[in-house]
Every structure is written in structure tokens, then in C-alpha cells.
Amino acid sequence: MSAQMDELIAQFQNFQSKVRQAEARFAGVGDMQERIARLETTVTSPDGTVTVTAGAGGTITDLRLTAGATRVEAGQLAATIMNTIRRAAAGAAQQQAGIVDETFGDAFGVDVSAQVREAQAEAFGTAAAEPASEAQPRQPSRSARRPAAGDDDDFDQGPILRRS
Numbered sequence: 001m002s003a004q005m006d007e008l009i010a011q012f013q014n015f016q017s018k019v020r021q022a023e024a025r026f027a028g029v030g031d032m033q034e035r036i037a038r039l040e041t042t043v044t045s046p047d048g049t050v051t052v053t054a055g056a057g058g059t060i061t062d063l064r065l066t067a068g069a070t071r072v073e074a075g076q077l078a079a080t081i082m083n084t085i086r087r088a089a090a091g092a093a094q095q096q097a098g099i100v101d102e103t104f105g106d107a108f109g110v111d112v113s114a115q116v117r118e119a120q121a122e123a124f125g126t127a128a129a130e131p132a133s134e135a136q137p138r139q140p141s142r143s144a145r146r147p148a149a150g151d152d153d154d155f156d157q158g159p160i161l162r163r164s
Contacts, residue, residue, distance in 0.1 A: 025104060032103040039099065041091035043084055049077070050084045056096060058089030090120050 040061060042053045049069040053062035063085075069077055097116040 028103045032099055035099050036096050039092060039095050041088055041095055043088040043091055045080045045084045047072075047080065050080050052081075052084045052088040054085070054088035054092040056092065058092050060085060060088070086124065090124075093120070 036056045040053050040055050042051060042062075044051045047068075049066050049072060051062075051064040052060060055061045063081070065077075069080075072080070093116050094113060097112040100112045
């Protein structure tokens with residue numbers, strides 16, 4: 001009976017060790033979530049007319065056009081904006097995957113960054129490359145503000161078309 005008890009104690013200690021390892025791995029989840037919530041990637045179009053900032057989940061948080069953008073044909077400007085948005089969102093997704101990889105490392109045997117790059121390559125028909133060098137991670141420089149109730153630029157509170 002003593003051998004069985006020793007075996008049970010050893011199994012219990014092994015289980016406790018695994019629980020401690022799991023707790024240590026997941027202790028950084030709150031920090032990871034905070035870092036992901038703050039992440040931003042800014043990309044400028046090759047011609048310099050369009051700059052897009054994307055945040056967590058590829059959410060577009062800023063779009064800037066230079067004065068030169070008004071001299072570009074509308075279809076070309078639209079294509080430039082869409083391409084820059086795609087690159088900014090892709091950069092944000094890569095940055096987010098990197099944060100997940102830093103937090104969990106190889107704990108689950110998954111390289112999230114590589115999977116994101118492969119998925120992006122498949123979606124965009126390009127080679128899976130390392131994160132774009134022009135993607136500039138930055139910390140938010142302004143606090144998020146909720147537009148005033150009468151702000152014409154606020155489309156979050158309902159339909160964008162006015163009824164007559």
C-alpha cells in the first residue's frame with residue numbers, strides 16, 4: 001500500500017506542478033490584453049498621399065490625406081486608400097500576433113505570427129513575408145473622444161443616411 005500511496009503523491013505533485021506552470025503562463029494575459037488594446041500601426045502609401053493607422057483587430061483609427069491627394073484621379077486615390085488600409089490592418093494583425101507569441105511563447109506549440117503571415121499571403125496572393133518595414137507601431141498620442149451628440153462625423157449612433 002505504501003508504494004501506491006507514493007505513486008499517488010507523485011502524481012498529485014506532478015499535477016500541482018502543471019497547474020503552477022499554467023498559472024504562470026496565463027498570469028500575463030491581462031498585460032497582453034492591455035498591450036493589444038493599445039497597439040497601433042501606421043502605414044503611409046508609397047506616393048506619400050495617404051496615411052492610415054490601424055489598431056487591434058485591424059480597426060482603422062485614423063486616415064490622413066495630404067493636399068497632393070486631391071490632385072490624384074478619384075479611382076487611383078480610392079485604390080491607394082484601400083491598399084494602404086490593407087497594409088495597415090495587416091501590420092496591426094502581425095503586431096497583435098507578435099504580442100500573443102511573446103506572452104505564450106511556444107507553450108502551445110503554435111507560432112501565431114507565422115500563421116498570420118501565411119493567412120495574409122494567401123488572402124492577398126503574396127509571399128509570406130516578415131512584418132512590413134514601413135509599418136510603424138506607435139502608442140496612441142491622443143485620448144479617444146466620443147463625438148458630441150450633434151457631431152456630423154459621428155456615425156456610431158445610428159444610420160448614416162438622414163430621413164427627410
